[in-house]
Amino acid sequence: xxxxxxxxxxxxxxxxxxxxxxxxxxxxxxxxxxxxxxxxxxxxxxxxxxxxxxxxxxxxxxxxxxxxxxxxxxxxxxxxxxxxxxxxxxxxxxxxxxxxxxxxxxxxxxxxxxxxxxxxxxxxxxxxxxxxxxxxxxxxxxxxxxxxxxxxxxxxxxxxxxxxxxxxxxxxxxxxxxxxxxxxxxxxxxxxxxxxxxxxxxxxxxxxxxxxxxxxxxxxxxxxxxxxxxxxxxxxxxxxxxxxxxxxxxxxxxxxxxxxxxxxxxxxxxxxxxxxxxxxxxxxxxxxxxxxxxxxx
Amino acid sequence: xxxxxxxxxxxxxxxxxxxxxxxxxxxxxxxxxxxxxxxxxxxxxxxxxxxxxxxxxxxxxxxxxxxxxxxxxxxxxxxxxxxxxxxxxxxxxxxxxxxxxxxxxxxxxxxxxxxxxxxxxxxxxxxxxxxxxxxxxxxxxxxxxxxxxxxxxxxxxxxxxxxxxxxxxxxxxxxxxxxxxxxxxxxxxxxxxxxxxxxxxxxxxxxxxxxxxxxxxxxxxxxxxxxxxxxxxxxxxxxxxxxxxxxxxxxxxxxxxxxxxxxxxxxxxxxxxxxxxxxxxxxxxx
Numbered sequence: 304x305x306x307x308x309x310x311x312x313x314x315x316x317x318x319x320x321x322x323x324x325x326x327x328x329x330x331x332x333x334x335x336x337x338x339x340x341x342x343x344x345x346x347x348x349x350x351x352x353x354x355x356x357x358x359x360x361x362x363x364x365x366x367x368x369x370x371x372x373x374x375x376x377x378x379x380x381x382x383x384x385x386x387x388x389x390x391x392x393x394x395x396x397x398x399x400x401x402x403x404x405x406x407x408x409x410x411x412x413x414x415x416x417x418x419x420x421x422x423x424x425x426x427x428x429x430x431x432x433x434x435x436x437x438x439x440x441x442x443x444x445x446x447x448x449x450x451x452x453x454x455x456x457x458x459x460x461x462x463x464x465x466x467x468x469x470x471x472x473x474x475x476x477x478x479x480x481x482x483x484x485x486x487x488x489x490x491x492x493x494x495x496x497x498x499x500x501x502x503x504x505x506x507x508x509x510x511x512x513x514x515x516x517x518x519x520x521x522x523x524x525x526x527x528x529x530x531x532x533x534x535x536x537x538x539x540x541x542x543x544x545x546x547x548x549x550x551x552x553x554x555x556x557x558x559x560x561x562x563x564x565x566x567x568x569x570x571x572x573x574x575x576x577x578x579x580x581x582x583x584x585x586x587x588x589x590x591x592x593x594x595x596x597x598x599x600x
Numbered sequence: 601x602x603x604x605x606x607x608x609x610x611x612x613x614x615x616x617x618x619x620x621x622x623x624x625x626x627x628x629x630x631x632x633x634x635x636x637x638x639x640x641x642x643x644x645x646x647x648x649x650x651x652x653x654x655x656x657x658x659x660x661x662x663x664x665x666x667x668x669x670x671x672x673x674x675x676x677x678x679x680x681x682x683x684x685x686x687x688x689x690x691x692x693x694x695x696x697x698x699x700x701x702x703x704x705x706x707x708x709x710x711x712x713x714x715x716x717x718x719x720x721x722x723x724x725x726x727x728x729x730x731x732x733x734x735x736x737x738x739x740x741x742x743x744x745x746x747x748x749x750x751x752x753x754x755x756x757x758x759x760x761x762x763x764x765x766x767x768x769x770x771x772x773x774x775x776x777x778x779x780x781x782x783x784x785x786x787x788x789x790x791x792x793x794x795x796x797x798x799x800x801x802x803x804x805x806x807x808x809x810x811x812x813x814x815x816x817x818x819x820x821x822x823x824x825x826x827x828x829x830x831x832x833x834x835x836x837x838x839x840x841x842x843x844x845x846x847x848x849x850x851x852x853x854x855x856x857x858x859x860x861x862x863x864x865x866x867x868x869x870x871x872x873x874x875x876x877x878x879x880x881x882x883x884x885x886x
Contacts, residue, residue: 346884353711355882379713387884389704393611405604406712
């Protein structure tokens with residue numbers, strides 16, 4: 304069963320593009336990554352889902368309900384944390400939990416306090432005295448405390464330190480394992496790779512991919528840098544599975560579009576001084592993805 | 601309406617309300633006390649030296665201002681009192697939508713299962729209740745003063761109730777207008793600027809309408825025109841009537857008529873603000 308369904312969802316800001324014909328489905332219990340560079344339209348799509356923006360065209364439904372018309376019914380079962388989280392400065396964590404508890408008419412304090420312990424957050428500190436990371440943790444606690452059926456997080460770990468990021472990742476995995484659906488946006492491929500089983504990629508407001516992570520990995524290839532020991536090797540013709548940018552002296556850098564073992568076997572008998580191979584960052588992935596789209600068309 | 605929204609709204613406004621109420625009480629009590637220092641005869645003598653045009657600016661003739669009740673009634677449109685209700689109405693009204701948007705806190709609030717109507721009308725209810733408290737405290741200040749201080753002519757406290765009600769109606773209108781502007785804007789400073797400009801223009805329109813022959817129509821464009829607390833104290837016939845019939849057969853609005861205009865316009869502004877807020881997009885934190 305699909306928990307989130309958008310069909311040709313479009314949102315413009317006057318002449319400015321927001322999102323254009325975004326159609327996606329997120330199944331119940333999924334850990335779904337929504338990837339895209341800054342300004343791609345991730346936040347716009349999320350804000351339409353949460354009922355803060357009205358679609359210009361198309362529809363967005365959560366639990367089968369229209370996100371704009373039945374926004375308050377939808378939000379009863381949704382936990383949301385915005386990318387740029389702002390809370391009332393006069394509140395402390397306990398007050399925030401108590402207010403949210405009354406708003407939601409549910410007992411949030413016990414689980415909220417458990418989460419605070421897990422995220423190492425002192426709930427007696429006023430929001431005005433909290434660092435950005437602390438506010439982010441409090442935002443996560445408020446989004447999670449009512450154990451929502453669907454969790455929508457807009458770049459949830461962006462201001463957290465690596466240890467806390469790992470704690471959040473663990474918690475999200477636990478939630479998905481318990482049957483909750485997690486939809487989160489990120490511009491960090493590594494984070495999505497660690498967590499998700501399915502991803503959608505948005506660029507310039509359009510959905511350019513909606514597939515499993517394995518398929519995305521296949522598409523991504525590897526970024527390769529080779530430093531040759533001599534000019535003869537550096538000026539040789541690269542093999543077909545390596546797309547090398549214009550050579551820079553003894554250094555080759557480019558994309559590997561093939562199996563890693565094939566590349567290592569090819570490299571084994573050549574005069575290599577140094578070599579690195581890594582997953583590309585998101586921008587590189589997009590470039591390679593669009594290059595393949597361009598050549599394919 | 602959600603109890604948590606009430607609590608939040610009260611938490612945000614309690615210090616402003618408490619300090620305004622304390623000041624409001626003090627101003628009205630002091631006005632009674634100061635009035636006890638002057639006699640009607642001495643004031644009439646002093647007013648006789650005033651240039652002619654000044655009386656035109658006054659809501660009631662000098663002869664009325666010189667009486668004990670008239671002197672105390674001046675407090676209800678004293679600049680400090682106007683400032684207190686204006687600050688209350690504009691600060692609460694501007695906070696309703698543009699203030700929350702400006703701070704970026706509206707997003708987290710509306711991510712909860714609350715309706716936009718609930719958010720706006722809880723704010724409105726707290727603002728209007730605060731307006732009623734301020735008007736009530738003004739009257740209480742006068743009553744306390746009258747109970748403690750002996751005046752030249754004794755005055756019944758109930759004489760000032762229509763003035764307090766008029767002060768409340770003025771607050772309702774101003775809060776409604778500010779909420780309407782707030783519902784359509786993203787910046788609190790912009791809301792305050794627009795309402796502040798309208799306030800100044802409205803005040804000018806009333807002064808010009810009262811001073812310049814042939815420009816009387818301008819006073820009908822001003823929301824200060826139905827705000828006449830001094831007149832409602834000095835004219836008992838007008839105080840509790842919607843309109844009164846003059847000897848010439850024409851009608852003139854009474855105190856309840858003034859209040860109805862301000863309160864109806866205020867509520868109309870609130871309704872329009874609700875429509876705008878329920879249909880508008882909420883931008884990401886600014």
